[in-house]
Amino acid sequence: MKIIILGAGQVGGTLAENLAHENNDITIIDINSERLRHLQDKFDLRVVIGHGSYPKILREAGADDADMLVAVTNSDETNMIACQIAYSLFNTPNKIARIRASEYIKETEKLFTYDHIPIDYLISPEQLLIDYIYKLIQYPGALQVVNFASGKVSIVAAQAYYGGSLIGNSLSNLHEHLPNIDTRIAAIFRQDKPIKPQGSTIIKAGDEIFFIVATEHIRATMSELQRLEKPYKRIMIVGGGNVGAGLAKQIEKYYNVKLIERNQERAIELAKLLYDTIVFYGDASDQELLAEEHIEQTDVFIALTNDDEANIMSAMLAKKMGAKKVMVLIQRTAYVDLVQGGVIDIAISPQQATISALLGHVRKADIINVSSLRLRNGVAEAIEAIVHGDKNTSKVVGKKISDIKLPPGTIIGAIVRKDKVIIANNNHIIEQNDHIIMFITDKKYVPEVEKIFQPSPFFL
Known part of the structure; x- marks a missing residue:
């Protein structure tokens, strides 16, 4: 497949890496020559320096016979215009665009049609993240939850702990413990090494288990691997950007939600936008603020600012002060595996969702x-x-x-x-x-x- 990618940032670069190994003809466009040089040296792909929405640059990248355009620059407007030009001048059959601004997303049905802005598929990173985090909130104890077949089936990652019925037993016992529930263990990792799941495999505390099950049976299956956690009630969110505000909006009717925002104007704006969320203007690394808001009673603390270090440090402080579970948003993928599993319970990569x-x-x-x-x-x-x-x-x-x-x-x-x-x-x-x-x-x-x-x- 001949694919043009606009944007050599983290998303564009990671996508190019995934596709370059699969015998695709990849061309990536960006104005940053250093990023392009790095990707060209690392992977077998073509690069074009320039603005991805310019017809001349698209033509140079091979738009005349491209199968797909994937526009994932940091500019919504550039992504939209590039799709329009790919359609009008080159008749590109498949056009994907990353759109972040909620003002555009609100008008999706009217804007993104072939009569107006011809985009075949819209990617909204913020909404993808909100949905991903919401699933983790719904299933306490899960490390990853992914739905398939319109939500009927899920693949779940969970760690085995003492207290789970299956600990010390073989996988063949799973059916005995859950006679009316079918589940399939897809992968087991023990001390960072994969173990082939077999009926005779003994589950040990600390194993990371990936299982496939009908979504309605997730909690029952997890109870075999760990003592089932109580549903969350009290949630504290740090960061009132699109993700933090969107998550609060989605969950505030079902949970007791507090949100900390360090920008005073934004905090005032959020207090008007969110009806059932208590919004604080302050710094999540302020011990007095966390103590006053009874951090020790918080079921899950979720740090969602754009600053990786601030997220990590505030979550570590919250955990030290008694928060039962902490999740952090981490932009740099190299940090994700470094921090998860220690003080930090779950590290969330926005690139992975996108x-x-x-x-x-x-x-x-x-x-x-x-x-x-x-x-x-x-x-x-x-x-x-x-x-x-x-x-x-x-x-x-x-x-x-x-x-x-x-x-x-x-x-x-x-x-x-x-x-x-x-x-x-x-x-x-x-x-x-x-x-x-x-x-x-x-x-x-x-x-x-x-x-x-x-x-x-x-x-x-």
Whole structure:
């Protein structure tokens, strides 16, 4: 696939890294020559220096025959204009844009149509983050929660602790403990090393477990791995930007929410915008403020400012003063694995959420949902594919899972057939129009998985 990426920042660079390893023809455009040089030296891709919305620059990047334009610069306006020009001058078939400003997002249905601004798919990083954090709030104790098949199936990461029924027992005991619930263990990591899940595998405290289950059974399955935490009630948010304010707005009807904002004007504005959230003007690293607001009674403290160091330090202070759980937003991906699992319970990467959404629209075959999952030793991928074709045109239709030659580290975890969730085993037979949920521990095998689920060109 021939793809033009506008913007060589963290999102554009990470996307280029993901796609360059999958035999795509990638060209990346940016005004920062140093960033481009770094990406060109590191990956096999073309670079063009210039403004991504200029017709001349797009033409130089190969827009005449590009399959896709992905506009992820820091400017909403540049991204929108680039999509318009790609449509009007080059008839680019697929156009994706990152739009951050809520003023644009509010008018999505009227603005982003082929009669006005022709964008095929809109990425809103702030809303993606809000949704991601909300799932973590809904399932206390989970490290990651990703939904598939319109929310019917989830892949969940959780750490095994003493108090969980399965600790010290083999995986084969899981069905005995949960006789009416099907679940599939997709991956286990012990001391940063992967362990192949087998019936005889003994679960130990400290193991990080990735499991696939019908969403309604997440909490029951987690209770096997750890003493189930009580639902959160009291939440403190630090940072009243788009993410912090948006999260407060989404949860304030269901939880007791306090929000700390260091900018006085913004704090006053938020106090008017948020009806059930108590807004404070102050610094989250102020011990007196945290003590006055009974930080020791806080179920979860969530630091969401644009400053990684401020987020980390305020969360560490909150934890020391008695907050039961702390989450932090971290822009620099190199920091994420450094801080999570110690004082910091959960580190949240905005790039990870955005890249997952983008990859779902770039993958080949009919792959409709992609999630980039952070593992102890790298990044895995979970994908949802729709099966097309018949026994003559498809490599999977009519076959048992055990007869499908999947790449190493690839597990078919669940099948959604119409409205029915089937937790997969080797004897299940794939049918046309099934939604297949797969877990891939090594991303280099994603192209092979795509080929397996692509019907032959004779399928119509």
